[in-house]
Amino acid sequence: MKKIISSLFIVAGLFVLLGYAGVVSASTTPKLFMDGKQLVTDVDPIIKQGTTLVPLAVISRDLGYEVKWDNKAQQATVLDKETSIKLTIGQKVGYVNDKSYELSQAPSLVKNRTMVPIRFVSEVLGLKVEWKQKTFEVLLTSPVKPTPTPTPTLPPTPTPTPAVQEATVTGVVLSEEGNLHIGYTGTLGDPKVMLLPADANNPARLVVDLNNTGYTYELANSFIKGQTEVTLNGYASMTGYRFSQFSSNPLVARIVVLLNDGVNYQVSRSSSEVLISFNGEVHEQPSDPSGTSPTPTPTPTPPATGDSVYHIVLDAGHGGKDPGASNESLGLMEKTFTLSLTLKLKQQLEQNSKVKVHLTRSDDTYPELSERVAFAQNIPGVGKKADVFISIHANSFKTNPAVNGTETYYYKENSKQLAQTVHSAMISSLGLADRKVKTAGFKVIKETTMPAVLLEVGFLSNTSDAKVLFDEEKQNKLAKDLAASLFQYLNV
Ligand SMILES: [Zn+2]
Structure with a gap:
């Protein structure tokens, strides 16, 4: 049911404004x-x-x-x-x-x-x-001008390379969900992504450069003033986008997205397209990708319980047949990390007699996501739902191993305070990059009704993060700090 809206491809045979084969000669003065x-x-x-x-x-x-x-x-x-x-x-x-x-x-x-x-x-x-x-x-x-100052003087040297075309953009299309699909053929390296902050005259712009990449003849010929520009209305993610042959040698295809305020984006690459998506997710699958915005449920936090203890369900992500993310070069699997941290956290939490911990898995097995939800909704042997649900994961973004940091997801409004509390604890405990608290409709946090969060502690695909995640000392410290944050949240 994904209706694809094509960008405007105007066949303007008269306007061959910018080809992609070294049209620009170095001897001409602009x-x-x-x-x-x-x-x-x-x-x-x-x-x-x-x-x-x-x-x-x-x-x-x-x-x-x-x-x-x-x-x-x-x-x-x-x-x-x-x-x-x-x-x-x-x-x-x-x-x-x-x-x-x-x-x-x-x-x-x-x-x-x-x-x-x-x-x-x-x-x-x-x-x-x-x-x-x-x-x-x-x-x-110009936008607004500040005041002038004098100029410097100086000495040394630069460097050149020949233009190579390894990939060709075949289409730039916007999906109904507001994600941008950039189809290509050939061999494409990792996209270079930069975020230009908003200023007085421009919204924040996401700039994606594809190196050694040209456009099909039709796309290049449809450029007006060197680019195709699309203005949009009613999309949560953006107000428009444009694409051009940013440079002819080296050959760089550039796609610029005009972002709406506070939008989370991800740029990923498959063998046939570069996807600029705004669901805020990398590798976990939201249970409902078309409707990831949270429904406000006006249940205030922290939980009220008639019981004398709080029941916390810890969910070690993946397991058994599902290893989750992996880092092949370091030989690490997400399921190992999630179980290890979960067991340590359980031990820390149970130092407090006001807290009882229940695990969706305590060994290398794979409960289905629906089983994890059912477990939290009706804890076996307790006969009631959990007061707090925490799903533990590690992230991955293989096409760009430089991506790193900690993020915390929640879905329902009643989970926001919990998310903020545990997120702060993770950031100060591990000191990894702060990728913030986000919302996404992951099944385990969407279909459970108590305050529920999903932790993406760090990126396994990032060597530095991966080493922290699998460091015993750091895991122990994180378990201790997370437990303390939960005691604070529950006021026990
Ligand atoms: Zn995971």
């Missing part, structure tokens, strides 16, 4: 315009393998941003209200507020001038950038 006024520079802007580099002076003198130059580090820092951009001569990595981003071209020195990739800098600063292939013009449109 003209630079700011709000319609041509900018004159002592050193001409250059195009290096499809990327326009301009003298740093343009950023300070013409665009009016504060620029600092560290001669020793060969590093320029461009400052805007809450944004700092660090660019280093010869380095293809730029930093925005200390988060690293890959640049299509390294800043370089030309005639003693620092040349920086104008599109990257402009997009981070919230300027609109348009490239006119026909006339070789870069058009910049």
Whole structure:
């Protein structure tokens, strides 16, 4: 029942604006315009393998941003209200507020001038950038301007490579759920993903770059002003998206999604498509992927119990035939971790006589998800439902092993406080990256009615996280800290 809405593919035979086979030659000088006024520079802007580099002076003198130059580090820092951009001569990595981003071209020195990739800098600063292939013009449109400052001076070197096309984008389609499917053929490496923060003029933008990737002839020919732009209404995830051949050498296909506030996204890749999804999930399957927004159930927390003890059900994720996520190179399986932490947590919790713990599994077996739900709804031998349900998992994102951190999921409103309490405990206990408390309709937390959470303690696909997850000492500490947070939650 997935109706796919195709993007607009206008066959505009007249407008062959941007091909993808090295159309741009390095010897041509592009003209630079700011709000319609041509900018004159002592050193001409250059195009290096499809990327326009301009003298740093343009950023300070013409665009009016504060620029600092560290001669020793060969590093320029461009400052805007809450944004700092660090660019280093010869380095293809730029930093925005200390988060690293890959640049299509390294800043370089030309005639003693620092040349920086104008599109990257402009997009981070919230300027609109348009490239006119026909006339070789870069058009910049300003947001609000801060005050100007002087320019630096300097020395060293950059580097080039030949354009290779290994993959071809065959279609960009939006599903009914608001996920973006980017179909491709050929061999595709991991997408490069960066998030540009919202500013006065732009919403937050998710930028996905596919390296060594072109478009089919039809898609490339349908570009208007070098891109296809789609504006949307009524989608929870985004207000629109656009895609273009961002660079012709190296060949980079770029997809930009205009995100709505506070949306969680995931970018994953299969053998035939790159999926930008907004269900907030990586490997666990929500029981109802089409309706993952939680239904507010006005049951306040913490639980009230007539009993003298609180019954906590701990659910060690996966087990038996289902190993869950794995890290092959380290020989680790999620089911081993979940059981190990569950048993340690049980031991810690039972130090408190006000708490009784029940396990959905205590060995390497696999209870079905529906059995786990039934267990929590009517604990065998107790004859009532649990007061708290905790499902323990580890995450995985194999296409990007750099993804790491801790997240906590809840579904019903009555579980939010529990989620926040245990999440804080995990973050301070392990110190892994904070991927926040999120909502998703996983069966075990959706179909149970007591406060219920699902913990994704860390990413097994990330070597550093995986080592923490399987460290006995860290597990013991986490069990202790989680138990303490639950005692605090239950006020026992
Ligand atoms: Zn899992």
